[in-house]
Amino acid sequence: MEWEAVIGLEIHAQLSTNSKIFSGASTAFGAEPNTQACAVDLALPGTLPVFNEEALRSAVKFGLAIDAEIGRKSVFDRKNYFYPDLPKGYQTSQLFYPIVGVGHVDITMDDGTTKRVGVTRAHLEEDAGKSLHDEFPGMTGIDLNRAGTPLLEIVSEPDIRSAKEAVAYVRKIHAIVTSLGICDGNMAEGSFRCDCNVSIRPKGQEEFGTRTETKNINSFRFIERAIEGEIERQIDLLEDGGRVVQETRLYDANKNETRSMRSKEEANDYRYFPCPDLLPIIIDDDYIDVIRNDLPELPDARKARFMDDYGLSDYDAMVLSGERNLAQYFETVAKASDDAKLAANWVMGELSKMLNQNDTEIVNSPVSADQLGGMLVRIKDDTISGKIAKQVFEVMWHEGGTADQIIEAKGLKQVTDTGAIEGIVDEVIAKADKQVEQYKAAEPEKRGKMLGFFMGQVMKATGGKANPGAVNGILKKKLDALCD
Amino acid sequence: MALDRSDVEKIAHLARLQIDEQEIPQYTENLSSILDLVNQMQAVDTSDIEPMANSHDAVQRLRADEVTEQNNREKLQSIAPAAEAGLFQVPKVIE
Amino acid sequence: MFDKTLAELASGLENGDFSSVELTQTYLDRIKAEDSKYNSYITVTEEHALAQAKAADEARAAGNASAFTGLPIAQKDIFCTDGVKTSCASKMLDNFVAPYNATVVDKFNAAGAVMLGKTNMDEFAMGSSNESSFYGPSRNPWDTDRVPGGSSGGSAAAVAARLAPAATGTDTGGSIRQPAALCGITGLKPTYGRVSRFGMIAFASSLDQGGPMTRTAEDAAMMLNVMAGFDHRDSTSMQVEVPDYTADLNQPLKGLTIGLPKEYFPQDLSPAIAMQVQNAVKEFEAMGATVKEVSLPNTALAIPAYYIVAPAEASSNLSRFDGVRYGYRCESPVDLEDLYKRSRGEGFGPEVQRRIMVGTYALSEGFYDAYYKKAQQIRRLIKQDFVNALNECDVIMGPTTPHPAFKLGEKTSDPVAMYMEDIFTIALNLAGLPGMSIPCGQTEGLPVGLQIIGDYFAEQKLLNVAHQFQLATDWHKQTPDGI
Incomplete structure (x- = not known):
């Protein structure tokens, strides 16, 4: 059977703001653990969020760059779940009213063909902290420096059909956010990460297959490999009469394979509701026009x-x-x-x-x-x-x-002085009787190829510094003179 | 509206609350009576009404993108139940 | 000295009748001697208070005194105080020494106030009787077998028992006004957004509002002058000019129109309470006010809507108490889930757990529209009721509570019966309007509260109306026996 992959991507781009999305702590990468986690980031009781204007401006820039609808009203919602790197017990995100609505980008493949990929939405949210599992025996360490860093989550339509298209799409989004200057695009530091939703279906079938989500892949190469591997895994499963389980998977770059992240995936119930500590963000045409006129x-x-x-x-x-x-x-x-x-x-x-x-x-x-x-x-x-x-x-x-x-x-200056080069050429010719004889015996049209040997000798003698054009001319002149 | 034991167990798990086995009937009864109370809302047709999240229908104010907070780790971690080498500690998380 | 109002104490300090250190010491001594009867304080900050008093006296000597310099107050233990335990009356925060000040606390510090200590309350402000406190209930100074109300019960009891001349409170569904009524003091819940919520431990973010609890309306005006104002750290704080709340206290009430909502005088209202409220209204008529009936038709929906909105927001607000960064952590957790479940199960009391579960259920998949969204729609209906009524009158009046103070333990087994105590106060929080409770009579030796409701940011009008009543009557001067 011929299979077709259906791929949708969620890209998390960290916005290059100075301070966090809801607090005045620094977002600089690489600081000592928890030195950039203030009372708001640690979710101390009584602390409250205030929204960073630069995060809003960055999101609007992106929306304009992909020709998307800009949400005149956008609202922050709380996504509730417990995890140690999520200090409030909820992530502030945008579910019902995202800042960026439907848009698109055009991708070009290596063979020159182009394709339009839809962007469903892009919304603002806060990043979580980091869990470090190897610092202590039996304990996980929590660093909340990253908690509250602004993210733009860019969600594509399931328009992508191959790993190569996926990479072209991710490169394009990467090019856009870095060109806009809203994200440094540094994948190694995690400023630009990608979750890949992959399913397969028999070619020609309308209905989607069951998808898996492979999380946090941090290089273009790994995206391609992870998707290719996942497509193969799903085809093998289905062709062996098995079925694909909807689950979250992790890409292991060392083994070049994806593996299931949780053995007993529990059904999430995020209990989204509008964050009552933040109010709706309302922007008008003037606000958008100012940004539009200033786009790089x-x-x-x-x-x-x-x-x-x-x-x-x-x-x-x-x-x-x-x-x-x-x-x-x-x-x-x-x-x-x-x-x-x-x-x-x-x-x-x-x-x-x-x-x-x-x-x-x-x-x-x-x-x-x-x-x-x-x-x-x-x-x-x-x-x-x-x-x-x-x-x-x-x-x-x-x-x-x-x-x-x-x-x-x-002393790498090229020798272009003809006199000096002539001297060296004479020396080389004098020491190469055998090659000179061969040159003389050769058909005139084959002599050009034989210049290479002499050329090499001259370059060797000058430490590569002789002007190749000049050497070529002089050699030819002198050798051809010997043939007359 | 009556909840049963498994509803209460499911809710308690979502909320990460450890409830004693013998307290479950009490919670089940309490929560059911609270839900009966709140279900009085269902009698009103509110289909045309815009939900009100804020009494003033106010809009979000924006903060200038400035770093205003300095490192205060020592003080903030002095009240942590377990912290070492600048990290908060929890039992090992297996991913 | 301890029977004076804030205003009287302010002039005493100004005239040099006593120093702030003397005044503060008087209260500290009284707390030490008397508070075992009322359990109104969780923490008494003696050293801190005396240091502040000394600094206030020095400021005064240097000619740098302002209206509040050297005046002692108590803070509800929901406001974070740098270096001082801030427990929210919960085992969860029994070991929590806040590393920063709430904006309200900063403002009192800047005004030169002296903090005597942190007052008792219902755990995380969830309750109407103070019985959910981890530190045991505070008791009503009028009858120590009875509750002081809640959640700001410790603040109300402390002011009523003259263990503080004034205190802060917070009001999510009546938590300032109801205990003020039950303890015979004056309490003001300002307009939502008037007083910063930064550093005030959140119960229900869209409803919570801090405010003053005092002996008189004049004192409440002095307190609100310190507390009110825009705060850039609170996105819901409103950028509305702060007037001098003491400036209009003496405006005559001639021509004032009072609306009496028929829904606030139901059949089953205690006749004694109804009578005291009617008598108060007559007093206003004697001052030249006119009275008309108004209607708040959606009053009955306020409690159902509130018991969705408040628990839903609370369930999320209280997720941060997870035993990871601060607060209670269970002994030897075996894994992460055990850490969460036992820390929260052991750290929160039953009422808090109940509300977290109600809120979790209301927000869970498939129920959002039927519960949270529905409740937010009903909020708009309730707000519209008040807007309509306030188009016809200047202030709305009615009873603060359906009953006077009830006995300890009387309603603890039936949460819904407890919730019904807030029937007259809750709608205001849903609408975000300001409201006051002032003493307007007594029944069987227990105080009765009159609730006065005004338009958005009309605190000045409420204080004016309340002050004029207090000039004409002496219910606010009544003191419980033995004090």
């Missing part, structure tokens, strides 16, 4: 501009426009070097490779856009070759410094 450039518009202004290919433009920090980095390099294609190659090539290898975000890149741009200028003016540039870049990454400083200090 969004990924789709930026991609089009990159293609128009810089002549980038569709693919390069998509990759470089996706994330705001990456786009900014690229543009700075392109301007500094005055060569967008060279800039695109380096940003997507060497720089991305190093960032990946070192698990570093672009904002923390040890090589700044200006440094890289400065180096590309030296490639363009023939001070260094592309190959030497890689060496310069290595040094820049590890030790810092401008391209000029590194070229100077390491």
Whole structure:
């Protein structure tokens, strides 16, 4: 039987506010446990929430970016359940009146096809704290620094049909929230997390199958793997005559599989009701217009501009426009070097490779856009070759410094002085009688290929610093002279 | 409206309350009589009426996004039943 | 000295008749000697009080005294007080030393007041008799076999027994007005949003309101001057200007229209209470007020709606008491569920558990529309009743309670009978309106309360009406035997 997957995603984006959604405690990541959990965050008796205006503005920005209805009236509800990292015994969320209503995003697949994915809603809520299970024997430790950090929960329609589409959708939402500057998008720190609802059905069937929810997946790669694995697991189950159980599952990146989170899943009854400590949020057209007029450039518009202004290919433009920090980095390099294609190659090539290898975000890149741009200028003016540039870049990454400083200090300046190169070429030819004979014996049209050996020898002798174009010309001239 | 023992047990579990076995009949009776009282509401047709969550129908005020709270962990944890290394402690949670 | 009103004590301090330290010591001595009869205090903060009194005297000597400097008061043990046990009369918080001050407490501190201690109450303010207190019931100074009312019963008993010249209370369904009536004192529940709820331990967030409990309306005005005002830490606090509540006390009442709702004088109302209230109304007529009948047709729905809204909100508000970050934790929990269930099962008393369960049930899946939403719709009907009635009159009057103080233990076995005691007070909380109770007579040696209800933010009018009555009568000057 041919199966079809039906996938819906819930993305939790932490909003980059200074303070928490309902208290004046800091949201900075990485502080000592419970040093950023104030009386309100700890739910001390008598404490009350007051809503952070920046969280509201961020949510409205997102709504406008996905062309959604903005809730003129939105209401905070309490979702009641007991868990040690939930200090009040309820999570303040929005069930009945979310701030962002129905919207959509367009995704582009690797083969160039596009698809529209519906967004059902996006609502504001507070994050929970963290449970640390390995700190003490027999005890769980609770850190409430994260409790009360504002989250935007973005719920998609079940429009997604494959793991690849899911990743494209998540990347698109990631690109939007980072471009808007409302979320830092840092998946490793948990600022951007994804729950995947997956079910399968025989292709052609209208009705949905039973779905599972895989929680808190924190990288694009894991999303793809977790969904693929879950689809396979469900197909195997059904084809073996079993049935899918509606449950919450956890993705184990080490084993690359999902597993059931609770053996006895108890039916939740969250007893939602409007939070009586908070009042309805009412916003008008003026409020929305001010935000609309101030929206930064969004990924789709930026991609089009990159293609128009810089002549980038569709693919390069998509990759470089996706994330705001990456786009900014690229543009700075392109301007500094005055060569967008060279800039695109380096940003997507060497720089991305190093960032990946070192698990570093672009904002923390040890090589700044200006440094890289400065180096590309030296490639363009023939001070260094592309190959030497890689060496310069290595040094820049590890030790810092401008391209000029590194070229100077390491003596990497390209030799373009024809006289000097001619001398070296003469030496190489003098030491390679055998290869010279072979060259002479070869058909003239095959001689070009044979230049490689001599080229290598010259480069070796100059430590790679000789200008390859110049070497090529001189070699050819001198060898061809021997053949006459 | 009469509740039975299993209703009371279910509610007590949802509310995370440990109730003594011998108290359940008393709670069942009390809760049933309270529900009889509140069910008098059902006699009124309220279908066209907007629910009133706040007496003034007031709207939410917004707070500037400023950090106003400093680390006060020592004082706030001095009243905790169990805390160590800056963490509140609970019996091991198995996920 | 202890028989003086706040206003009299203020002028005594100002005239140098006595110091705040002397005054405070007098009350502390009285509490030590007398409170075993009334159990009105949970905590007496002697050292703290004397330090505040000394500071107040120094401020006065330096010429920095204001209206409230050096005046002693008691705080209901529902207001968080930094460094002082704040128990809400619950085993759950028996070990809870609040690490911060409620806004109301901050305001009294800023005004130079002296806190004598924290008063007894029904556990988490859930009750009408003070019998649900973990520390045992407070007793009515008029008859110590009887309840002082609740939930602010300790505050009412302390003021009635002259163990504090004034105290704070909170009122979710009558918890200031009913004990004021039963103990023969003056109590004011302000408009919802008038007094900050920050640091006031929540029972039902959309109904709770703090207010003064005093001997006289003038004293209540002095207290409200300190307590009222916008608080940026409370989203439900209203940005409405705070007048000087003492300014209009002496306005004549000629031309005042009093509405008497027929629903507040039902067939089964105690005839003695009905008569005392009628007599009070006649007193107002003698001052030039006119009386007309008004109607609050949805009065009977107030108790059912209240017993959904209040328990539903309470069930959620009290989820934070889980034995994790503060408060009671059971011995040696075997796992997380055991920690929750035993800490809460052992830490909360039966009435609190009952209400948590009612609220949990009302909010549980499938019941929301039939219960919580329905009750919120009925709230609007009730509010509309009052808006209509107040279009026809300036203030509404009626009895505060259907009966005078009842005997300890009389209603404990029947929660619904206990709830019916709040029949005249509860609707106001649902509507968010201000209301007062002042003594207007006695029956069989027990005080009777007159309830005065006004429009939103019309506290000044209520205080004016009550003050004029107290100038003309001396029910508020009656003192229980033995005091």
